[in-house]
Amino acid sequence: MPRMAITMKYQQGQRIAEDVYMQDGRLVFPKGTLLTQTIYNQIRQWEKSGLLLSSETTDNYEQQYTSLRRPDYCETYIQSLLEGVDDLFEKIRKGDAIKENQLRDLAKDIYINVHADERLSMRVPRGWTPENYIVHHSVDVCLLSAVIALHLGLPEAETVELITGALLHDLGMYDMPQYLMKKKGKLSPPELASLHQHPTRGIEKIEKSGIKLTPNERACILSHHERTNGQGYPQGLPYALIPLGARIVAVADSFSAMTAQRAYRNRMDYYRAIYEISDGDGGHLDRHVVHVLSGQLRHLILNTRVRLSTGEIGYVVEFHENNPLQPSVLITEDAQGQPVVSRYLRNLQEKQTVFIQAVMDAHET
Structure with a gap:
């Protein structure tokens, strides 16, 4: 295939005129993608490195599907992301100082990759163990939240903050006893009280590591278990006071939990989860956000x-x-x-x- 030359200059509101592929055949930016400064800079960097190729079409359904999906690339990226997040979380757990730009760069990288291929949100392995649950679940929620944000039309900077908050939303769960991750049946009142404090504990851990959270990031972590009927936790906020970022993470968190294999129950199939999430947790999740996710999941699974x-x-x-x-x-x-x-x-x-x-x-x- 001939190499693609990127000769245009960035102007706000432009869209990419043709599919942009990497040399390995991976579609990174489909035709019609809204061009942001970040995406433009990334394309120019790849083009200068000789990594971009022009688009190629095929009439063969399976070949076209395979070339666009590139499961080998998706799995490689997801595995690398899981390892990076595991290392980051381990440092935060130990109270080690974290370079803030390390976290911001990671969130920006996730934004670029999800923008290029939203199917990444379907590629996190589902067979989680109690030991790796928090890392896998956090990455899963982060990717799903990014997809929702893109289709809500949130600005890039706000989306990157959402990705950061979604990634860190469950760090407070590390303080929960391991047996609770495996417990079958209802939790006792003291166990529930401890569970309801994990958003607050998470923020304390993050700030102890030297990371200064933005208001949007803090809201995603603190309020992702608030519900529109005012019966959520830890503050019992009414719908009007729950920030949009927290409402997005709440929906992504619910869907991720449904489709994860747990010690006390089997994972729910994506299709059943779409049906369940469309019910909006009994009407207590943001219905507009639920609609965006369920509609986009259908598109991704199509x-x-x-x-x-x-x-x-x-x-x-x-x-x-x-x-x-x-x-x-x-x-x-x-x-x-x-x-x-x-x-x-x-x-x-x-x-x-x-x-x-x-x-x-x-x-x-």
């Missing part, structure tokens, strides 16, 4: 490869607004994993006994 309960494998090609759990799936492989000669569409609404069993990687068998 074209993903799935295995049905029948054993058939195919791609989600259409969602039905009245029943997001039962989309239409283009079947490409039979129950034995063999390619079908004539592909066919299976509308799961029409056959209630068939359901999506798993979301798969592009090359998974």
Whole structure:
């Protein structure tokens, strides 16, 4: 493929005229992306390094899907991010001094990568253990919050602050006894009281490490368990006093918790979680934010490869607004994993006994 030359000058309000790819075939900025100063600078840096290629199209569905999704890149980036966050959290836990620019640079890097490929928010491994739960959950919530912010049209600076707050939102959970992470059944009143203080403890830990939180970052951490009916914690704020950033993190936090494997319950499938999150935690989450996330999750899951309960494998090609759990799936492989000669569409609404069993990687068998 010929190399792409970036010759334009940055002007506010511009959009990218064609897809921008890396040499490895990864789509980093699709056509129509709103050009920000950060994205412009990143493109120029890549172009000068000879890393950019022009767009390439293909009529082959699987090849196109694979080239755009690049699961190997996604997994590499997510693994690197998890390791970096684990190292950062360990330093904060120990009370070590943290260089503030290290945290800001990490948040900016996450912003750039999610802006380039929102599917990263679907790539955090789900089989979490009590030992790695906080790191995995924090990264998951951070990526989901970034996707919501992008589709709410929040400014870049505000989105980066949201990413920072979302990443740090559960640091106070490190002070909770490990047995509570595995406990089945209801917590006792003292255990609940301790749990309800984890946002406050998190802020104390962060500030002890020398990080000066902005008001937006502090709000995301302190108020992500507040609810619109005023029955949340730790302050019991009414809806009007819950900052937008905290309402975004609350929705992302709920969805992440639903879809995580825990010691006391199995993870919920994305499709079931979409249905549950659309109910807005009984109406106590911000319904507009829920709507943005559920709508975008459908978009992200659209074209993903799935295995049905029948054993058939195919791609989600259409969602039905009245029943997001039962989309239409283009079947490409039979129950034995063999390619079908004539592909066919299976509308799961029409056959209630068939359901999506798993979301798969592009090359998974």
